Amino acid sequence: MSTQQTPQKLFIQMSGAPGSGKSTIARLLGNSISGVVIDHDIFRSTLLESDVPFDQAARIAYQLQWALARDVMKQGCSVIIDSTCNFQQVLDQGSALAQQHGFAYWYVECKVQDVDLLDQRLRTRDPMTSQRTGVDCPPAAAQSARAGEDSRALFKK
Numbered sequence: 001m002s003t004q005q006t007p008q009k010l011f012i013q014m015s016g017a018p019g020s021g022k023s024t025i026a027r028l029l030g031n032s033i034s035g036v037v038i039d040h041d042i043f044r045s046t047l048l049e050s051d052v053p054f055d056q057a058a059r060i061a062y063q064l065q066w067a068l069a070r071d072v073m074k075q076g077c078s079v080i081i082d083s084t085c086n087f088q089q090v091l092d093q094g095s096a097l098a099q100q101h102g103f104a105y106w107y108v109e110c111k112v113q114d115v116d117l118l119d120q121r122l123r124t125r126d127p128m129t130s131q132r133t134g135v136d137c138p139p140a141a142a143q144s145a146r147a148g149e150d151s152r153a154l155f156k157k
Contacts, residue, residue: 016110
């Protein structure tokens with residue numbers, strides 16, 4: 001009889017502004033715990049590239065994200081969700097999903113106080129269709145949906 005315990009499965013929910021390091025840290029965590037990283041932007045970008053309108057793409061991307069997370073958890077793998085978590089219901093959904101499957105829930109918030117540093121990171125990365133290319137540069141598909149938005153104030157918030 002072995003006395004070695006099976007490590008607890010983790011559900012890690014990344015949070016933070018675009019450019020704050022969520023994806024970089026998610027990948028590092030995924031490698032270190034042999035977990036599956038679910039990148040919200042991959043779903044959203046694919047939907048946008050399939051001509052799904054911006055606001056609908058966000059909603060559908062979350063539905064796909066949760067469906068894949070449930071499937072991965074049923075397979076017994078730890079999960080890292082990589083999304084901005086702008087809404088309380090996203091956090092609640094992640095926490096509830098972890099509890100339903102008996103996984104430990106970790107919330108990791110990435111913060112960068114310097115908006116100019118965030119802007120520099122956004123401008124120098126290779127963006128997906130759903131991603132900003134600068135603090136003041138929302139994705140092309142979101143231009144009409146985000147008209148009149150004060151991006152710098154949003155990032156500081």
